[in-house]
Amino acid sequence: MSIRDLFADTRPLQVPAYRRLWTANIATTIGAQLTVVAVPAQIYSITGSSAYVGLSGLFGLVPLVVFGLYGGSIADSFDKRKVLIVSTLGMILTALAFWGLTAAGNTNVWWLLLTFSLQQAFFAVNQPTRTAVFRSILPLEQLPAGAGLNMMLMQAGAIVGPLTAGALIPFIGYSWLYALDAALLIPTLGAVLALPALPPKGAATRAGFRSVVDGLTYLRTQPVLLVAMLLDLIAMTFGMPRALYPEIAAVSFGEHGEGGMMLALLYSSMALGAVLGGLLSGWISRVVRQGLAVIVCILVWGAAVIVAGAAVMVSPGAVTVWAWLVILMLVVGGAADMFSASLRTAILQQSAAEHVQGRIQGVYIVVVVGGPRLADVLHGWAAEPFGVGLATLLGGVLVIVGTLLCAALVPGFTGYLKPVPRNVDEQAPEN
Structure with missing residues (x-):
């Protein structure tokens, strides 16, 4: 393997439809x-409570579960392009609703939480549809690379966005961050409008409860897919302490006032690690023992969270070497999570039949985004009796224990190998 092979595989960007979506x-x-930072920071500024910040996880989780499952059914039953258009418009409107509430001087946290729930409902329909589209526009052998590029882009935004939000909140407040979110959704709407028609594959299915049940029945017969999702749920639920970031910045790092650089670094550190990992993700397209690679990556993630929690516990309430160790460990964890997420996404896209891709991705988006929402609730509640440092450390321990149990109980996942495509020279549609 050459030095060039270590870097990200960019072949999917040669496919026009993928390139337009990725660039937008x-x-x-x-x-x-910007909204990811603004909502919890605004809730904390109104209430001064990490428990209320954690409550946002519950308000985001319910619509994610309901509309994530139903959204996958919609993606398998209708033209995916039309589904993406409607759900993208919905996300634009909810961002404008955040802007309107805040600009009007709203201090009722429940209105913010309800708007957040509505936003997550549109997101829960949009995301599985978007991921299912990749199976239609990319060759099978390029799915791991496409997942890696998409993950790297999302995490790059998770660096620039929080840093921008942390810097802008003291100057322009929360309302204009929401307005920027709405404006920056417009390029993606344009890229979606440029997609060709993407009708359902195979026998037509009717969106609804029966379609959801059929998808879950199919999933139940696929142990590799089930474990891939369970591992993500374990890693995110126990190992994502983001609901504690405002309190860690204010109490453990001594950063007073609304916003601030350490708060921005906490929110962006895992994303920085994911981007660095993405730049060195060339091996993902070539790794054969994909299941074992996922297990190792999640163990690294859990160990990094344990060290970060220990550093928070001994932090003296100021920005010292312990604060920077927390940031460093979150960077390491972010890189490990990027590798794991790219491999898990590829496993799902490779192993699930194309006619159920939308429903499988719908379940997966419930897990991917629902896990951190559960983490918000659990960490927010655990911070009261245990403190933010110990709550973070114990979460990392549970990540490692849960991952090892999965590896031991389902050896078929650990032994999962990358499938060999029947025609490696197959080209993606030129659309």
Whole structure:
């Protein structure tokens, strides 16, 4: 393997439809991260409570579960292009609703939480549809690379967005961050409008409860897919302490006031690690023992979270070497998570039949985004009796224990090998 082979595989960018979506998503991802920072920071500024920040996880989780499952059914039943258009418009409107509430001087946290729930409902329909589209526009052998590039872009936005939000909140407040989010969704809407028609594959299915049940029945017969999702749920639920970031910045690092650089670094550190990992992700397209690679990456993630929690526990309430160790460990964890997520996404896209891709991705988006929402609730509640440092450390321990249990109980996943495509020279459609 040459030095060049270590770097990201960019072949998917040669496919026009993928390239348009990927390029447009640069601005959109940054905008989405502005809201990711603004909502919990605004809730904390109103209530002064990490428990209320954690409550946002519950309000985001319910619509994610309901509309994530139903959204996957919609993606398998209708033209995916039309589904993406409607759901993208919905996300633009909810970002404008955040802007309107905040500009009007709203201090009722429940209105913010309800708007957040509505936004997550549109997101839960959009994301599985978007991921299912990749199976239609990329060759099978390029799916791991496409997942890696998409993950790297999302995490790059998760660096620029939080840093921008942390710097801008003291100057322009929360309302204009939401307005920027709405504006930055427009490029993605344009890229979606440029897609060709993407009708359902195979026998037509009717969106609804029966379609969802059929997808879940199929998933139940696929242990590799089930474990891939369970591992993500374990890693995110126990190992994502983001609900504690405002309190860690204010109490453990001594950063007073709304916003600030350490808060921005906490939110962006895992994303920085993911981008660095993405730049060195060339091996992902070539790794054969994909299941074992996922296990190792999640163990590294859990170990990094344990060290970060220990550093928070001994932090003296100021920005010292312990604060920078926390940031460093979150960077390491972010790189490990990027590798793991890219491999898990590829496993799902490779192993699931194309006619159920939307429903499988719908379940997966419930897991991917629902896990951190559960983490927000659990970490927010655990911070009260245990403190933010110990709550973070114990989460990392549970990540390692849960991952080792999965590896031991389902050896078929650990032994999962990358499938060999029947025609490696197959080209993606020129659309």
